[in-house]
Amino acid sequence: MWSAASEVDKTPLDVAHPAPPLPLSQLKLGQRARVRELRLPSPSHGHGEQLVLRLLEIGFVPGEAVRVMALGPGGREPLAVRVGGTMFALRRHEAEHVLVDLLDEGQ
Amino acid sequence: MTAATAALDAPRRVALLGNPNCGKTALFNLLTGSRQKVANYAGVTVERKEGRVASPSGRSYRVLDLPGAYSLNADSADEAVTRDVLLGRLSDEERPELLICVTDATNLRLNLRLVLEVRQLGIPMLLALNMSDLAERRGIRVDTHKLSELLGMPVVSTVGIARHGADRLLASLDEIDYAAVAEHAPEWKTPSLDQVTQTHRQVREILEQVVASGEGERRWDESIDRVVMHPLLGLVILAAVLLLMFQAVFSWAGLPMDAIDAATGWVGVQVGGMMSEGPLRSLLVDGIIAGVGGVIIFLPQIVILFAFILALEDSGYLPRAAFLLDRFMGKVGLSGRSFIPLLSSFACAIPGIMATRVISNTRDRLTTILIAPLMTCSARLPVYALLIAAFIPEQSVAGVFNLQGLVLFGLYLSGIVSAMAVAWVMQRFGGSLAHHPLMMELPTWRLPNLRNLLLGLLERVKIFLRRVGGIILAMMIVLWALSSYPAAPIDAIGPAIDHSYAGMIGHLIQPLFAPLGFSWEICVALVPGLAAREVAVGALATVYAVSGGADEAAALGTIVAQQWSLATALALLAWYVFAPQCLPTLAVIKRETQSWRYPLLAAGYLFGLAWLAAFFTYQIAVALGAG
Incomplete structure (x- = not known):
């Protein structure tokens, strides 16, 4: 379930999602998606497993529906992401550890 | 049993x-x-x-x-x-x-x-x-x-x-x-x-x-967020909210402040009238009542500022403001999380520094703690208000702005801009600018609850009054003693305070401040101002009241307007943008960081910046003919 960032070929564990997953950070405003897996940071990334652990703890678990509700001024970051019944503000470098499958095209 | x-x-x-x-x-x-x-x-x-x-x-x-x-x-x-x-x-x-x-x-x-x-x-x-x-x-x-x-x-x-x-x-x-x-x-x-x-x-x-359930209805929330978190509209609303907040602090607080001022004046006169001339009367009237009254007068402003902050926090707006400002804070290596502590610091750096405990990144937290004293806290207001009223003419600029207001705004802005510059330097040379965490919950919108608001305010008021009754009162008494003893000899020439310990300290440190255009009276006031910045005004009042033995009715503003040059006044304003003069703040930094390093670092860099800012302000003003 945990993929390392250094992995080039990721074999999806779930055959129901043949398309390659997208990092949450690339979702557009209003797009809905479902969390597929979390990507562990590479050692050079500056933050350890703690970040992924916290993302999991606040609800970014595989199978959970997510949606980008707002983007900060400039349209890049931070992202306001709805997950479960909660909304979290994430920077891109945090959101990119969540790999998602797109559900619809959004607005 | x-x-x-x-x-x-x-x-x-x-x-x-x-x-x-x-x-x-x-x-x-x-x-x-x-x-x-x-x-x-x-x-x-x-x-x-x-x-x-x-x-x-x-x-x-x-x-x-x-x-x-x-x-x-x-x-x-x-x-x-x-x-x-x-x-x-x-x-x-x-x-x-x-x-x-x-x-x-x-x-x-x-x-x-x-x-x-x-x-x-x-x-x-x-x-x-x-x-x-x-x-x-x-x-x-x-x-x-x-x-x-x-x-x-x-x-x-x-x-x-x-x-x-x-x-x-x-x-x-x-x-x-x-x-x-x-x-x-x-x-x-x-x-x-x-x-x-x-x-x-x-x-x-x-x-x-x-x-x-019907999958947690949040439609009402979403429509508010579409407006409030809009990249452009959201920033306009944020600016309006902050403007309203500061407007309220200055205009709504006027009435209760005048009332407190009148009340302390009345108490001073009553107490003075009941007692015979002597050291005890002088201590009570000139030292304690005038000094403490000069500080309590800021209670209304602090209450209004905190009422806004608590209500905005309770409603869920503050994290959204932090969301909007995250990019800007990111430019100097901080995250939106630093916004709430820094906003509180406009009331007082102490709760601001305490609020940094939600910042998970240690470096970000330290930087936020170190720049919090640069946010113009309400304790600086008395100094600003005194000097602006005495030296800046009340005229309009471009037909809409008031020159006094503009100067005040400029002082706030210099604090913010310098804080950002200092943060940038600290993050640039103390760590990497990359990958600062934000990961912040944007909670459901909620109507602020009156009971919670009042309890929160009560807590702030208690903290403030405890400070007034503790360190500020003690400093007022020490200052009074320093400026009253030893008494001047009967045949002395010049003001009595010149012969007191305060006068000696003032003269001792004056060479350091001479290039800034500070007189020894200002230097004397800077010393007790270490306890809390607002004490400086009370201290100036004490210094001039004691030194002149003069007409108590003469407002301090009139005295300083006569005795100081415009360049000196501007230099003192610049000094106070940075001045590290608040021992309680340094004490909180010490306790928060568990080391002497950071309070010393804060005091050192703030002192350096204050000296330089006042120096250049004074020299430039003198060169332009304001000396």
């Missing part, structure tokens, strides 16, 4: 535990009302709130409000305290005998994970299903019996703001079997990623059995 019955009568130790934004503090306020004791946990500035409450049966409880936490796997100073209390790792803190897990009924998915994680510790627990009214309105129905059965703990529906929920909660506290409390501190270790996912799966299974 036997030991056994004594133990039975001792109040039970109960702790409230829950995610941030679950309404835990509102419930705490409801349970304990104003019977709260606010202090700090030993060694850290994380606030420790405890209150006493009696159940309907007469049993008494000590309720501890633990800092909000998402997990035992602590990510901030706040969360570390919560973990350490539960695990019995804090030496001065007894482990609670019962945990009340406060959950937001509209957001059980997130909240229950912590409940399951903490349940493993084996501490007796009770689940408070908070905001159950809101859940009902949103069509979320929770089967509390089933939930209680699945979790193996009592479940009580509460509403953070309604009395009957708290009564039900109190009644159920009596039914807990406290004998089950373990002798030994529980064991805990950081869970693996798989364990966390496993816990989430358990939560999902529980929710499937107990919750029937």
Whole structure:
């Protein structure tokens, strides 16, 4: 379930999602998606497993529906992401550890 | 009384535990009302709130409000305290005998994970299903019996703001079997990623059995967010909110401030009239009443500023403001999380520095602490107000702006701009600019609750008055003594204060400040100003009142306008943008960072910047003919 960032070929564990997953950070405003897996940071990334652990703890678990509700001024970051019944503000470098499958095209 | 019955009568130790934004503090306020004791946990500035409450049966409880936490796997100073209390790792803190897990009924998915994680510790627990009214309105129905059965703990529906929920909660506290409390501190270790996912799966299974809902309606929220968090409109609204806030601080506070001013003047005259001329009268009237009155006068401004901050925080707006400003803060290597502490610092740097405990990144937290004193706190206002009124003419600029207002705005702006510059330098040379965490919850919009607002304000007022009654009062007395003794010889020429200790100190340090255009009277006032900046105005009043022995009616403003040049006044304004003159702030930095390094660093860099800013201001002003 945990993929390392250094992995080039990721074999999806779930055959129901043949398309390659997208990092949450690339979702557009209003797009809905479902969390597929979390990507562990590479050692050079500056933050350890703690970040992924916290993302999991606040609800970014595989199978959970997510949606980008707002983007900060400039349209890049931070992202306001709805997950479960909660909304979290994430920077891109945090959101990119969540790999998602797109559900619809959004607005 | 036997030991056994004594133990039975001792109040039970109960702790409230829950995610941030679950309404835990509102419930705490409801349970304990104003019977709260606010202090700090030993060694850290994380606030420790405890209150006493009696159940309907007469049993008494000590309720501890633990800092909000998402997990035992602590990510901030706040969360570390919560973990350490539960695990019995804090030496001065007894482990609670019962945990009340406060959950937001509209957001059980997130909240229950912590409940399951903490349940493993084996501490007796009770689940408070908070905001159950809101859940009902949103069509979320929770089967509390089933939930209680699945979790193996009592479940009580509460509403953070309604009395009957708290009564039900109190009644159920009596039914807990406290004998089950373990002798030994529980064991805990950081869970693996798989364990966390496993816990989430358990939560999902529980929710499937107990919750029937229309998937948490948040439509109303979303439409507010579309406006408030809009990249452009959101910033306009934020600017308007901040403008309104500062406008309110200056205009609404005027009336109560005048009243306090008149009241202290009246008390001074009454007390002075009742006593005969002598050192005691001088101490009471010139030292204590005038000095303390000069500080209490800022209470209205502090109350208004905090009322805004507390209401904005309670409503859920502040995290959204932090969201909007995250990019800008990112440019200097900080994150939006630093916004709330810095905003509080406009009232006073001390609560601002304490609010940095939610910043998980240590570097970001240190930088925020170090720049917090650059936010123009309300204690600088008296100095600014005095000098602006005395030296800046009241004229309009470009037809719409008031020159005095513009100068004040410029002073605030210089503080903010310098803070950003300092932050950039610190983050640039002290660490990397990349990858600062934000990960901040944007909670549901909520109408601020009046009771919580008032209790929060009361707490701030108490802290402020305690300062006035403590360090500020003491400094006023010391200053009075320094400026009254030794008395001038009968045949002395020149003002009496010239012969006192204060005069000596002023003359001693004056060479250092001469290039800034500061007179020795200003230097004397700078010394007590170390206790708190606002004391400087009182000190100037004391220095001039004592030195002239002059007409008490002559306003200080008139005196300084006659005696100082414009260049000196401008230099003093520039000095106060940076001045490290607040010992309580430095003390909080020391306690917060657990080292002398940072308070010394803060004092050093602020002093350096203040000196340079005042130096250049003075020299340039003199060159332009304002000397």
